[in-house]
Amino acid sequence: MTTTQKPESGTHLPAPQAINGGEAVAYAMRQIDPEVVAAYPITPQTFIIEKFSEYVADGLVNSEYINVESEHAAMSACVGATAAGGRSQTATSGPGLALMYEMLWVASGMRLPIVMHLCSRSFSAPLNILCDHSDVMGMRESSWPMLIGSSPQEAYDQAVVMPTIAEHADVKLPVANVLDGFTVTHSVERVEVLPDEIAKEFVGEYEPEIWALQPGSTATFGTLDANDFYYEHKRQQVEAMNNALEVVRTQLNAIGEITGRPMNLVEGYLLDDAEVALVVLGSSEGMVRAAVDKARADGIKAGMLRIRLFRPFPVADVRKALDGIGAVGVLDRAIAFGTPGNGLLQDIATTTRSMSDRPLLMDFVYGLGGRATPKQLFRQAIDHVIEMNETRVEPDEPAYLGLK
Amino acid sequence: MDKRLPIEVRWHGRGGQGVVTASRILASAALKGGYYLQSLPDFGAERSGAPIAAYTRISETPPIDRGPVYEPDAVIVLDASLIGQVDVEAGLVPDGAMIVNTADPKSASLRRLKLLPEQQLWTVDASQIAVALIKRNIPNTPILGAFARSVPVLDIDTMSHALEELMSETFPPHIVEANLEALQLGHDRAQQMNVEVGTNV
Numbered sequence: 127m128t129t130t131q132k133p134e135s136g137t138h139l140p141a142p143q144a145i146n147g148g149e150a151v152a153y154a155m156r157q158i159d160p161e162v163v164a165a166y167p168i169t170p171q172t173f174i175i176e177k178f179s180e181y182v183a184d185g186l187v188n189s190e191y192i193n194v195e196s197e198h199a200a201m202s203a204c205v206g207a208t209a210a211g212g213r214s215q216t217a218t219s220g221p222g223l224a225l226m227y228e229m230l231w232v233a234s235g236m237r238l239p240i241v242m243h244l245c246s247r248s249f250s251a252p253l254n255i256l257c258d259h260s261d262v263m264g265m266r267e268s269s270w271p272m273l274i275g276s277s278p279q280e281a282y283d284q285a286v287v288m289p290t291i292a293e294h295a296d297v298k299l300p301v302a303n304v305l306d307g308f309t310v311t312h313s314v315e316r317v318e319v320l321p322d323e324i325a326k327e328f329v330g331e332y333e334p335e336i337w338a339l340q341p342g343s344t345a346t347f348g349t350l351d352a353n354d355f356y357y358e359h360k361r362q363q364v365e366a367m368n369n370a371l372e373v374v375r376t377q378l379n380a381i382g383e384i385t386g387r388p389m390n391l392v393e394g395y396l397l398d399d400a401e402v403a404l405v406v407l408g409s410s411e412g413m414v415r416a417a418v419d420k421a422r423a424d425g426i427k428a429g430m431l432r433i434r435l436f437r438p439f440p441v442a443d444v445r446k447a448l449d450g451i452g453a454v455g456v457l458d459r460a461i462a463f464g465t466p467g468n469g470l471l472q473d474i475a476t477t478t479r480s481m482s483d484r485p486l487l488m489d490f491v492y493g494l495g496g497r498a499t500p501k502q503l504f505r506q507a508i509d510h511v512i513e514m515n516e517t518r519v520e521p522d523e524p525a526y527l528g529l530k
Numbered sequence: 531m532d533k534r535l536p537i538e539v540r541w542h543g544r545g546g547q548g549v550v551t552a553s554r555i556l557a558s559a560a561l562k563g564g565y566y567l568q569s570l571p572d573f574g575a576e577r578s579g580a581p582i583a584a585y586t587r588i589s590e591t592p593p594i595d596r597g598p599v600y601e602p603d604a605v606i607v608l609d610a611s612l613i614g615q616v617d618v619e620a621g622l623v624p625d626g627a628m629i630v631n632t633a634d635p636k637s638a639s640l641r642r643l644k645l646l647p648e649q650q651l652w653t654v655d656a657s658q659i660a661v662a663l664i665k666r667n668i669p670n671t672p673i674l675g676a677f678a679r680s681v682p683v684l685d686i687d688t689m690s691h692a693l694e695e696l697m698s699e700t701f702p703p704h705i706v707e708a709n710l711e712a713l714q715l716g717h718d719r720a721q722q723m724n725v726e727v728g729t730n731v
Binding site for chain 2: 142143144146255256277279306308309310312313314315316409411412413415416496498499500501
């Protein structure tokens, strides 16, 4: 449990930085100074690793930086480093995450508190380097707690808090800090940073209870586990994921106390008296808020819910936030081909099914492969949701916003 | 409240002209000026010589739009040959400013510009200044000077400090000095033209 105090007034605070989301994450990584950073460069994650390599070259960190031959190797290196008792981090995007897929499960199954910064990007083909959440959805069941920010500031704040979630005694799982490719990674904005000593104190030293190279009591990780105890180990992972939810809440509160920038598992906007609402992940939040403002000006009682903690899904918080709302539009930035509903819709539908007066749901696909997400798009979505609220008929098929 | 804010700027140029860097210097200057800011490249693949766009937003509240600028208050064109090829005028607000790098304000390229009567047209020979001082045709810093002159949200000193700080991280002092001089010259030599191109205001 961290007890870092808010900087006292008069404490010298670093000047706000004009940096992009990638550089903001690298700034936090410099402060955390993990023993090992292993990564393979890929757009739009590029800024994180470029900037961090500079820190290594300039001697500003003690980290061992391993420029590996693939993302599979990057995660393998992190697995090895963390099993050996060190802190490790990596960063990747879309196709890089896909190549890492096998090792995502190895990292979580071995209960290694690795931190990954995922700069969300579409999957090929056709070749596309821009943002959508195909990669986010691709790892959602791999037992990694996942936080999705909406701005370079949040990318930084979350980056500082991630190790404290991963390493918590009740969790011990790898964690992902998700920032939208380009819209956050490449957006230069004003970012308030913590003094190095405050960030370091908050994150603390990594003190694993068991590690592979521990003198006197060496341990083995990732051994053969056939039909004797594999099932029980997976059940333990369920416990760890369940525990992660309250740990995330506590740690977000703790960092929010220090920064003065509160962060919650879910972020609501004008939900109290809302009749309809949109649910969103990530950096489109701003334009959804703008669409809600426009709808309010048009006399529609609209609201917004952004899910920050995507895994473990904050069921109780979402139920509370959507209580009393008649109809909800769910914004999915990835297609789950052939399923009865896209990723976020599945989560919201499962979450709300037991509510006594559950909201009607409809799904919207938007922003695939970096397609523009102006506020008009979400204003249209609100109109569709209003219509559903009146007819009380839930469509089986999603609507495709902004499709040519 | 500053009535001139928020302001949205769209940059047009070609890969290699320093479009993204210029947008970033402007954003850093905005931070120095005490404002919220945003600078982002248009998300295409960057190739030398290809048309490039970037966006800068300056405001008194945190930005919420992380998409392209559709209705710019100012458009900056680093390569006049883009006029007519790229819709540089698109969405420019009715009293907005168009700032063009050109050696010849009466050129055929400039005559292709379609501006409204209340819009402002500013020109500067940023390439000439860059070649003379920086020894390379990277017209981004002189045109930033022209921007400071034509859209007086940030003064030239604030711009100068931001440029110096940002460039000093990567460039030797004589290059930083040349760019600071180019910024000032771009400011001094910017001239407002009649939107009926070719006549001075």
